[in-house]
Amino acid sequence: MNLRRTLATLAATTVVAPAVLLTATPASAAAAAAAAPAAVTAPSAADPFASCTSWTQADRVTTELLGFPTRLVAGTWSTFTFRTVNVSASPLKAVGANVDVSAWGAGVPSARLGLTVQWYDRAAKKWxxxxxxxxxxxxVSGVLKPGARSDVRMRVMADRRSKAGDGFAFEFARYAGPDGVCGHAGTIHEYDFVVEPAAPKISPARGHLPAVAGGV
Structure with missing residues (x-):
């Protein structure tokens, strides 16, 4: 139900709905391993996607989340990497990314847990x-040459007050071509995880120290 909600939202709010294939294991791992890294730039003042004249469903990029956690301890950051690879024969002007993460209380689908997701802007040196x-x-990336990849650090945290729960994440990407033709990554992967409550804080002992027998 939640998966259908996510995909329906994406399709309804983009110019062209991406051709979506859901898999449990990223299919782009082999190609990504051989791709060359690309520098990550800060968001520019001018939206590089504003120059898009048309949208296509051509698979010009692949995406995956590397090291996405299988368990989140409430109140603790977990880091991972959003990887985008240009698998086309032409350079891309820019790449945009998003990660949709949701979690609910274990056995209580209506109890949604609070989550925070951030990405690291290396140019500005800030999350x-x-x-x-x-x-x-x-x-998250400027010009991406054919065969090159963009690796962006990201992190996720469940609210410290969160109880035990279950969740899943999906990665989304879009690209802007210098020819004005833009599009979306055609494959979206699912990443499942569990939320564990934070360890209770131990309060220091109160009161007087016990008397020591045979004082001097």
Whole structure:
């Protein structure tokens, strides 16, 4: 039900709905391993996607989340990497990314848990919040040459007050071509995880220290 909600939202709020294939294991791992890394740039003042004249469903990029956690301890950050690879024969002007993460209390689907997702802007040397709607994207890479990859550090944390729960994440990406033709990554992967409550804080002992027998 939640998966259908996410995909329906994405399709309804983009110019062209991406051709979506859901898999449990990223299919782009082999190609990504051989790709060359690309520098990550800060979001530019001018939206590189504003120059898009048309949208296509051509698979010009692949995406995957590397090291996404299988368990989140409430109140503790867990880091992972958003990897985008240009698998086309032409350079891309920009890449946008988003990660949709949701979690609910164990056995209580109506009890949604609070989660925070951020991405690291290496140019500004600061963490930035991930857009909260799957139709919005953080511009995480500038020009991406054919065969090159963009690796962006990201992190996720469950609210410290969260109880035990279950969740899943999906990665989304879009690209802007210099020819004005833009599109979305055609494959979206699912990443499942569990939420564990934070360890209770131990309060220091109160009161007087016990008397020591045979004092001097």
């Amino acid at each position: 930035r919040p991930m857009p909260t709607r799957v139709s919005d994207f953080a511009t």
